[in-house]
Amino acid sequence: MLIPLKYNIRNLFVRRTATLLTAFGIAVSVAVFVAVMALVEGMDETFVATGDARNVIALRRGAVSETGSIIDIEAPLIVRNVPGVAALSAERLVYVNTPRITDRGSSNVVIRGLGDTGRALRPQVHLVRGRWYRPGARELVVSRSIASRFRDCNLGDEFPTGSTRWKVVGLFDAGNTAYSSEMWTDAEGPAMAFQRRAWSDIVVQTSDPATMIKRLESEPRINVDARTEVDYFAEQTRASTPVRILGNVVAIIMAVGSAFAAMNTMYAAVGSRTREIAVLRALGFSGRAVALSFLSEAVLLSVVGGVIGGLAALPLNGLATGTTNWFTFAEMNFAFAITPRLLARGIGFAVAMGVVGGVLPAMRASRLSAASAMRAL
Amino acid sequence: MAFVRLILKNALRNRRRTLLTTLSVAVSLFLLVSLRTLITEMKGDTLMTEQSGRRLITRSAVSLQVPLPLAYKEKLARVPGVERVSEYQWIPSWYREPNIPLMIIACDPMFMGTDPQYAIPPDQLPAFRADRTGLIVPEKMLKKYGWHVGQRITLRGSVFPFDVEGTIRATFTGPAQNAAFCWFDYFNELVRRAIPDRADKSMAFVELTRTAADTPAVATTIDAMFTNSIVPTRSESEHNFVLGFSAMLGNVTLFISAIAAAVVFAIVLVTTNTMSMAVRERRHEIAVLKTIGFRPAHVVLLIAGESLAISAAGAIIGIGGARLFFRTFDIYDLTNTVIQQFNVTNSTMALAALLALGMAIISSLIPAIAAARTSIASTLRDT
Numbered sequence: 001m002l003i004p005l006k007y008n009i010r011n012l013f014v015r016r017t018a019t020l021l022t023a024f025g026i027a028v029s030v031a032v033f034v035a036v037m038a039l040v041e042g043m044d045e046t047f048v049a050t051g052d053a054r055n056v057i058a059l060r061r062g063a064v065s066e067t068g069s070i071i072d073i074e075a076p077l078i079v080r081n082v083p084g085v086a087a088l089s090a091e092r093l094v095y096v097n098t099p100r101i102t103d104r105g106s107s108n109v110v111i112r113g114l115g116d117t118g119r120a121l122r123p124q125v126h127l128v129r130g131r132w133y134r135p136g137a138r139e140l141v142v143s144r145s146i147a148s149r150f151r152d153c154n155l156g157d158e159f160p161t162g163s164t165r166w167k168v169v170g171l172f173d174a175g176n177t178a179y180s181s182e183m184w185t186d187a188e189g190p191a192m193a194f195q196r197r198a199w200s201d202i203v204v205q206t207s208d209p210a211t212m213i214k215r216l217e218s219e220p221r222i223n224v225d226a227r228t229e230v231d232y233f234a235e236q237t238r239a240s241t242p243v244r245i246l247g248n249v250v251a252i253i254m255a256v257g258s259a260f261a262a263m264n265t266m267y268a269a270v271g272s273r274t275r276e277i278a279v280l281r282a283l284g285f286s287g288r289a290v291a292l293s294f295l296s297e298a299v300l301l302s303v304v305g306g307v308i309g310g311l312a313a314l315p316l317n318g319l320a321t322g323t324t325n326w327f328t329f330a331e332m333n334f335a336f337a338i339t340p341r342l343l344a345r346g347i348g349f350a351v352a353m354g355v356v357g358g359v360l361p362a363m364r365a366s367r368l369s370a371a372s373a374m375r376a377l
Numbered sequence: 378m379a380f381v382r383l384i385l386k387n388a389l390r391n392r393r394r395t396l397l398t399t400l401s402v403a404v405s406l407f408l409l410v411s412l413r414t415l416i417t418e419m420k421g422d423t424l425m426t427e428q429s430g431r432r433l434i435t436r437s438a439v440s441l442q443v444p445l446p447l448a449y450k451e452k453l454a455r456v457p458g459v460e461r462v463s464e465y466q467w468i469p470s471w472y473r474e475p476n477i478p479l480m481i482i483a484c485d486p487m488f489m490g491t492d493p494q495y496a497i498p499p500d501q502l503p504a505f506r507a508d509r510t511g512l513i514v515p516e517k518m519l520k521k522y523g524w525h526v527g528q529r530i531t532l533r534g535s536v537f538p539f540d541v542e543g544t545i546r547a548t549f550t551g552p553a554q555n556a557a558f559c560w561f562d563y564f565n566e567l568v569r570r571a572i573p574d575r576a577d578k579s580m581a582f583v584e585l586t587r588t589a590a591d592t593p594a595v596a597t598t599i600d601a602m603f604t605n606s607i608v609p610t611r612s613e614s615e616h617n618f619v620l621g622f623s624a625m626l627g628n629v630t631l632f633i634s635a636i637a638a639a640v641v642f643a644i645v646l647v648t649t650n651t652m653s654m655a656v657r658e659r660r661h662e663i664a665v666l667k668t669i670g671f672r673p674a675h676v677v678l679l680i681a682g683e684s685l686a687i688s689a690a691g692a693i694i695g696i697g698g699a700r701l702f703f704r705t706f707d708i709y710d711l712t713n714t715v716i717q718q719f720n721v722t723n724s725t726m727a728l729a730a731l732l733a734l735g736m737a738i739i740s741s742l743i744p745a746i747a748a749a750r751t752s753i754a755s756t757l758r759d760t
Contacts, residue, residue, distance in 0.1 A: 017650075017653060018650055018653070018654065021646050021647075021649055021650035021653075022646075022650060024646050025643050025646040025647055025650070028639050028640075028642055028643040028646070029643065031639065032636055032639050032640075035635075035636075036636070060538055061538075062475070062533060062534065062535050063535060063536065064475075064535055067442070068469065068535065068536040069536070070536070070537065070538055070572060070575075094440055094442050094443070095440055095441075095442055096439055096440045097438075097439065097440055097441070097611075105621075105624030105625075106621070106624065106625075107624070107625045107627070108440065108441075108625065161439045161440070162437070162438060162439040162443070162607075162608060162609050163605075163607070163609065194439070194440070194442070194443050195443075195607075196442075196443075197574050198572060198574065198575075223538065238476075242715070250408065250412075250636060253404055253405075253407065253408045254405070254408065254639075254640065254643065256401075256404045257400075257401040257402075257404045257405045257408075257643060257644075257647065258401075258643065258647075260397045260398070260400050260401035260404075260647075261397070261398075261401050261646070261647040261650060263397055264394050264397045264398060264401075264647075264650065264651060264654070265650065265654075267393060267394065267397075268394070268654050321627060321628075322627050323625075323626050323627040323629075324625040324626055324627070329441075331625075
């Protein structure tokens, strides 16, 4: 027979100082874990939300990102004649060192020069203020979130790049996608301003991506790797790996500390309830039932901590931030994303601390025999 | 003295609890030291040599993607205060494993060997300077890939549409160990074949100035000189160049500091819990101590002292352990060359120790005051 859970809840309540101190310790670990992983989730979500399965993106063979790819000037003419191409945009991307508004320091922001159909290939992007750029006019349309975080790129501003001055004529919203970290213009813009004739990438819309990829990669006159946009951006999620590693290392070390603390609390609980344990045994509860009872108390304690920790991290959800994506070597905007799954992982993480901290004290409790426990009093 | 012995005896009464608390404090302080070291290393101080103060990096004011014309080299060499100029061109590459990036820097072979803190074996330097396709590889990189001097290797380009094929002619030791070097002339030849447009341009130039004091003035002169050219420049010290990359990461310092604050808070919670458990168990003794003439201040000292003893033990294990750990395990290998140096500095250790002291006092405060306040009569009556 099992000891009712109510017994444990009441015990936690009776020793509320120790309960709260221990639960808060676990809560801090969980909050840190959830906060760091919310960064990872936010970055990954941004990449996943960006790709369109109908779009195939061709980069120079071996290149890992659009900004790090150099494609021959004649390549679009060849790609245009590949059967199955519904629309095509050859693009030039250049990142520009841009000072931040909020703090000192600067970061690289991408200027994407799109082909004529480039905008049609990205239906996620909507103009929200001003108008679209006119080709050849050195005009920029800037993502809203870039405009709010970087200098000289708001509507009506003149954005300087060396001797060239760009007029910001519009702002766009790209939702939660990688495009919201960019400034857009026509493909001739970067060619003129940065003396860059070569293309960065070619984006092709097609009804049959798999065949298109084979055709592009087997075309001997161009030397490209092709993949769907979805796959391209999925690969970019590797950009969050350093944060993920940091988060895991920090969380594990903190969890070890919290588990030790939980162990302390549970040993104290066993110690101060020797008499009760003896009574429970005398009533006929088995050693295993006693052990299980103490273990559930530890888990209960840690769940309380996990919930507090998750709630403490919750206000971060949606907070916009930015960092450098080392694949593109350019700024990427994203928001902390605390998903229900992440909260569940946080609580699971707390439960793990509770189990590790509770198992030895629980075993000790189960080994106390009724007779000797009574005698000890 | 007797008082100190009493404190230690008290601490050792519940050995398991003391041990668990000490270990909990120790792992937390280990983490704290690691986080602070991460922040100090991001400032790039340990990557600097004495000569770094004399090195300037000149690049396009607009973007690292906009290269500078090679003609700038002559002009830079003539700027008063400049002793030597080299091209500086990144060639992002990989060796056998596309996912593990490897950086090659194309430079003027005569610039290599000018910094005594980047020591190159004396017989190897002439060999590199004599071979147009020669490579100088960091000692640590040589070991990581299992290469040897004289070996011919092919490094695949991940940005430029060509591979760099060369012979390892020399190795170097020194703080920065994340990039191999090749001749700029060789790179330029490869570019001319693959992308003629891009030939005769370098991503940046490095200048060695005559004295460190001259350096800021030289930077200003250079940038003024190119303000109205096709590619305006931005010149900065090697240190600021490195700092610029940390700044690109965004507000990492704030984020890591927030984590560190959370860790400190967690330690306080753990120690407070331990000390209040100890006080609760010893209510009677404390009453007895008071009866035989101990004053409340003594009781406070007794509790604070015990908390201090536990924290001190945790600090020695955690802080000392961190120093030992990062000396033993090379973070260079653990992070695939991303973090090159991870030196737990004395100031970091002192700071952590000070924090441990502060936390010990803070966490003993509430339990100690509670113990000092309880009246003898009511405590003894409770039994």
